[in-house]
Amino acid sequence: MLNEIYKEYGEYFYVPMTQGYSIAIPITVGCSWNKCLYCDLNQGNKYRFLGLEEIDRRLKILKDYYSNRHRTVKKVVMAGGNPLCLDTNILIEIIKLIRYYFPHVDNISGFARANDILRKSKDELLRLKALGVGELSIGIESGNNEVLAFHNKGVTREDNYLALTRLEQCNISYSTYIMLGLGGRKLSKKHAIDTAKFLSEFNPDVIIVVTLVLFKNAKLVEKVRKKEFIRLRPLESLKEEKLLIENLNLKNTIFNGTHKTNALILKGRLPQQKDILLDKIHRELEEYNNDDMKDKEVLKWKRWSVE
Template sequence: MLDEVYKEYGEYFYVPMTQGYSVAVPVTLGCSWDKCLYCDLNQGNRFKFFGLEEIENRLKILNKFYSNRKKPVERVVMAGGNPFCLDTDILIEIIHLIKTYFPQVKNISSFARADDILRKSKDELLELKKFGMGELSIGVESGNDGVLAFHNKGITREENYRALIKLEECDISYSTYIMLGLGGKRLSKENAIDTASLLSMVNPQVIIVVTLVSFKGAKLVEKIRNGEFERLSVLDSIKEEKILLENLHMRNTIFNATHKTNALILKGKLPEQKDILLNKINKALEEYDQRAMRNKEIYKWRNWSLE
């Protein structure tokens, strides 16, 4: 039954890590930007809005599938690379549809880019919050403008900052994705320090840490082959994470580095557990066995599609 709901999304279907237990409702396919060098998550799919009629058709199937569950559906995530790029009036209609088929829903979330947020006025954001938009997941990736420009992110550090502050002013919860290794070996330290300084200026509920992966269909692969971009080793990525964490000064944030791309699995609350997390990193660096870690990395990516 659910195969029909998610048929366009292919082998890899992504939702925000904070929304793993939410019901995913197909809203868009692909990303409205889709020009980042490092990214191949959309698997060649052009951006597409499914339309209200088709969204309702999928909701009917999902409603039937979850109708026999004892616990009602209370959390929904709009599926797609960045559904929040849609106009506010369309998003409100989608929210109404979701609440029609899942009337007890308490939180509706979505992936978003900074420019999706900046295009909306505060009044629009507040209206979306009033109707049930409860959390956004933002792909910040880096706080370094050189890194963002190299990867053709289409967003600057300042724009990321303004978007996150705008959400805070509207009291909309959000998590941020950041990426170890995005600066390569040349800008590793700068990537860590500048990303930490940006995040320390705002207050995300969760910082989600992932590690750069060279997807075979990504444009970054060509730059790796011609030597323009040098990837970090597993050891280098752990060292970068240490610099990042050392320079993070948060007030009340979850540091979540449990993503499968990371060499080291970490999770804790900042600032209370910062020293505990750093001690784990230091221990990993002391015990690092290059061959064992390399074999682990090869095995992990060989089994990516099975996880």
């Protein structure tokens, strides 16, 4: 049954890490931008809106599915690369449908780009918040404009700054995605420090840290082959993460570095557990000096050595 619901999303179906226990409601397929060099998460899917009629049909199926499991659905995530790009009035109609089938829902989340947020007025965002929209996931990736421009992110540091400012003004909760290694070897230090400085100006609920991987159909592949971009090895990405954390000055944010792409699993609350996270990285770096650890890296990341 669920395979039919999510058939357009391909073999890999991505939802925000903070929404792993939310019910995914198909809204859009693909990303409205879909031009970032590093990305192939949409697996060739062109962006499209499923339409209210189709969303209604799938909500009926999901309602029956979860009713049979005696589960009260309280959190849903709007599926798609950035469903918040839709017109506010359409989003409101979608939310009405969601609430009709799942009346106990108290939070509606989803991925969003900075320009999706900036295209909406403060009044529009407040209307969405009043209907339960929150815990948005924003792909900041980097606080360095040179890094963002190289990867054709389509937004600048300033765009991201304005978008997060607007969310905080509206008291809409959000998490941010940050990508280790996005600056390559050339911009690794700038990427880490500038990203930390950027994040320290805000108060995200969660900072989600992932590590750059090379999707075979991503446009970044050609840059790597031409030596225009040199990827970080696991040891280097770990040092970059250490630099990032050292420069973070936050009020009360969860640092979530548990993604499977990362060289080390890390999670803690900042600033309270900053020293604990840094100590764990320090111990990992010390252990790396022995031959066993180096052999493990070669085994796990052997494809990197042929660049």
